Amino acid sequence: MTYNGDTIEAEIVKMLTGRIPAGVQVTGETRIVDGLGLDSVAVLDFIMDLEDHFDISIPLDRIAQVQTVTELSGAIGTLVSARG
Numbered sequence: 001m002t003y004n005g006d007t008i009e010a011e012i013v014k015m016l017t018g019r020i021p022a023g024v025q026v027t028g029e030t031r032i033v034d035g036l037g038l039d040s041v042a043v044l045d046f047i048m049d050l051e052d053h054f055d056i057s058i059p060l061d062r063i064a065q066v067q068t069v070t071e072l073s074g075a076i077g078t079l080v081s082a083r084g
Contacts, residue, residue: 003054003076003077003080004077005074009069009073012069012072013026015049015050019038019046020036020037020038024036024037026069027069028068028069029069029070032066032072047063050072054079056076056083057079058075058076062079
């Protein structure tokens with residue numbers, strides 16, 4: 001599948017469904033740690049699921065730099081592009 005920023009972000013939002021508390025709205029500006037109501041273990045599980053879904057490996061230092069859904073989408077896009 002070919003991904004672009006919009007499709008990656010849509011996939012992220014779709015994958016968050018069922019993981020976040022009811023009533024939490026997810027936008028590109030949603031902060032992953034502070035805005036989703038996920039604890040650190042849930043965030044790491046989510047990152048592993050993203051790696052499997054997009055067939056990438058997200059370095060831990062890169063994860064630490066990402067704060068919003070849009071930033072996560074951009075990081076994944078860069079890694080998918082680098083994969084070829």
